[in-house]
Structures are given as C-alpha cells and as structure tokens.
Amino acid sequence: MLYHVTRNGQSYGPYTLDDLQRYVASGNVLPTDLAKSDEMDEWTPVAQVLGGSIAAAGGAMVAPYAGGVAPYAGGVAPVYPAGGGVPYPDPPNLHWALVLLIGVFTCGLFLVVWEFVQAVWMRKVNPRSNALFFYIGAAIIAFGGSFGRVAMMASSGFHKQYLILGLSTSLISFVLAELAFFDMRRSMEEHFNGPEPIGLSLNPVMTFFFGYFYFQYHFTRINELKRIARYRGAAI
Numbered sequence: 001m002l003y004h005v006t007r008n009g010q011s012y013g014p015y016t017l018d019d020l021q022r023y024v025a026s027g028n029v030l031p032t033d034l035a036k037s038d039e040m041d042e043w044t045p046v047a048q049v050l051g052g053s054i055a056a057a058g059g060a061m062v063a064p065y066a067g068g069v070a071p072y073a074g075g076v077a078p079v080y081p082a083g084g085g086v087p088y089p090d091p092p093n094l095h096w097a098l099v100l101l102i103g104v105f106t107c108g109l110f111l112v113v114w115e116f117v118q119a120v121w122m123r124k125v126n127p128r129s130n131a132l133f134f135y136i137g138a139a140i141i142a143f144g145g146s147f148g149r150v151a152m153m154a155s156s157g158f159h160k161q162y163l164i165l166g167l168s169t170s171l172i173s174f175v176l177a178e179l180a181f182f183d184m185r186r187s188m189e190e191h192f193n194g195p196e197p198i199g200l201s202l203n204p205v206m207t208f209f210f211g212y213f214y215f216q217y218h219f220t221r222i223n224e225l226k227r228i229a230r231y232r233g234a235a236i
Contacts, residue, residue: 001016001017001037001039002014002015002016002037002038003015003016003017003020003035003036003037003049004035004036004037005020005029005033005034005035005046006033006034006035006036006043007030007033007034017049017050020035020046020049020050021050024046024050029046030046031045031046031047031050032045032046032047033045033046034046035049088124088125088191088195088196089121089124089125090222090223090226091118091121091219091222091223092114092117092118092121092216092219093219093220093223094114094216094220095216095220096213096214096216096217096220099111099114099212099213099216100213111212112139114212114216115135115180115211115212116132116135118131118184118212118215118216118219119131119132119135119180119184120132122184122187122188122191125191125195126187126190126191128187128190129183129184129187130183131180131181131183131184131187132180134176134177134179134180134183135176135177135180137176138173138174138176138177138180139173141169141172141173141176142169142170142173144169145165145166145168145169145170145173146166146169177211178208178211181207181208181211181212182204182207182208184207184211184215185202185204185207185215188200188202188215188218189201189202192222198222198225200218200222202214202215202218
C-alpha cells in the first residue's frame with residue numbers, strides 16, 4: 001500500500017509503509033504529518049498510520065524545500081544524524097550570489113579561484129575526485145593560449161592563425177571545465193549518498209550551464225543542515 005504525506009499544503013510521496021518508518025526514524029517525516037492512501041477516506045496522522053511500529057524520530061525536522069520538490073532523494077529535505085558528529089570538513093561556505101557578485105567585480109578572476117577552492121575541498125572528502133586536475137588543465141590552456149596569442153600579435157601583428165589558435169584553446173579549455181563540473185557532480189553525489197548519506201541528486205542541465213554556482217547553492221544548504229545537526233547534538 002502506498003501513502004502520500006502532506007505538510008503545510010505540500011504533498012509528498014507516494015511512500016510504502018517501510019518508507020514512512022524509515023523517514024520518521026530519520027526525522028524527514030514527522031509523526032504529526034498527515035498521511036493518506038487510496039483506500040483511506042481521510043488524512044490521518046502518520047503516528048496513527050504506523051501505530052505500534054512507529055520509530056522514534058532522531059531529531060528536529062528540516063523544513064521541505066521551498067521550491068516544491070527538493071533536489072534530494074525522497075522528495076523532502078534531508079537531515080543529519082542528531083549529534084552532528086560528521087568527520088568531514090564543511091563545504092566552502094559562501095552564498096552563490098556573493099560568489100557571482102565578487103566574480104563580476106574581479107572580471108572573473110575570483111571565479112577561477114573559487115572553482116579551485118571547491119575542487120580542493122571535494123578531493124579532501126572524496127579522493128576519487130579528479131575535478132581539480134581538469135580545472136588545472138583548463139586554466140593552463142586558457143591562460144597559456146591567451147598570453148601566447150598576445151605575444152605573437154605584438155611581435156608580428158594579427159594573422160588568421162592566431163584566431164584559429166584562440167578558438168582552439170578556448171574550446172579545449174571549455175571542454176576541460178565541463179569535465180570538471182561533471183566530475184564534481186559525480187563526486188558530490190557519491191559522497192552525499194555514501195559517507196554522508198543525505199540523498200543528494202544534482203541536475204545535469206544545471207551542472208552544465210551553471211557549474212560552480214549550482215554547486216555552491218547546494219554547499220550552502222548542506223552547511224545549514226550540518227549547523228542544525230550540531231545544534232541538535234549540543235542540545236541533547
């Protein structure tokens with residue numbers, strides 16, 4: 001039998017009875033949330049649906065994603081275990097809009113620095129991540145190609161081959177940057193569905209077009225979850 005869960009006008013599911021027990025135990029579903037199956041006439045508190053099999057929730061609930069569908073498995077926002085004893089360093093903690101703003105004022109130089117900050121952190125928590133190496137390759141080719149074109153043009157003037165060189169190095173740099181983005185995506189999902197299991201799922205289209213801004217948005221949310229987990233742990 002499948003159940004839908006509702007809270008504050010938002011509906012989630014469908015979930016099996018085992019799903020409900022697991023989400024109540026993790027704190028993603030509250031015993032006071034309302035649940036209903038196709039066979040039920042009215043919405044009923046989850047605690048009544050589970051009856052004697054209900055598991056004690058491990059801590060406070062994190063509010064559902066404001067966008068309606070959370071970018072995490074299960075359709076609701078995840079929580080960390082009560083106590084917050086996570087042995088991994090926190091992700092880079094800077095709002096994505098601030099990253100964009102500083103990047104604009106620094107003519108993109110800060111964005112280059114920040115992508116390295118993200119990649120270095122990712123490799124610390126997931127040594128299988130190769131994004132850092134892709135970023136290094138992209139930066140070397142981009143800056144090397146630019147300086148090479150300027151030097152050649154200064155010595156012999158403009159030639160068609162310089163344009164071809166510029167387009168070629170820009171394309172190679174772009175491809176390497178995208179490889180870095182998708183390696184970051186893989187590494188993040190691998191880590192946050194394994195050692196820190198919050199069910200993270202990243203959209204490939206958003207990854208392709210927005211890269212480090214998209215990652216930073218999720219890093220900010222993850223840091224907030226970890227902060228709440230530590231607060232809960234200190235209060236116990």
